[in-house]
Amino acid sequence: MSDFVFLLRSSEPDFQEAMGTPERAQKSLQAWLAWIAELETAGQLKSPGLPLERAGKWVRGKQQEVTDSPLAEAKDMVIGFIVISARDLDEAVSIAQGCPIVRGGGAVEIRPVLPAPA
16 A cells, blocks of 8 residues: 545635535535545545645745745645545545545645655
C-alpha cells in the first residue's frame, strides 16, 4: 500500500452552496463523516487531515515576496486535506471519486507521498 494526500479544492461559490446555511452545513458534515467512516472501515484512512482557513499568506521566490492567499485570480482554493492508503494511483483516484467535495462541484488533487529517506 502507498500513501496519497488528497488536497480538497473548492471555489467560493461551491463552498457557499455546501456550507451557506446551517442546514446545508449539517448535511455536508454528515456526508463527510459517512465518507470518512467508510474509508476507516476499509482500512484506507491514514489520517483524517484537517480543514484549512480559506485565507493565509504565501512566501515565494528568492526575494521572499509575501502575498495574500488565495490569489484573487484563483478559481479554487485548497480548503483541507486527508491522507489515505491505496494500492496504487488508480485506486486512489477511485477513492477520490466518492469524496463529498466532488459531488458538490469541488475537486480532489491526488498526490502520492514519497517515502522518507532512510
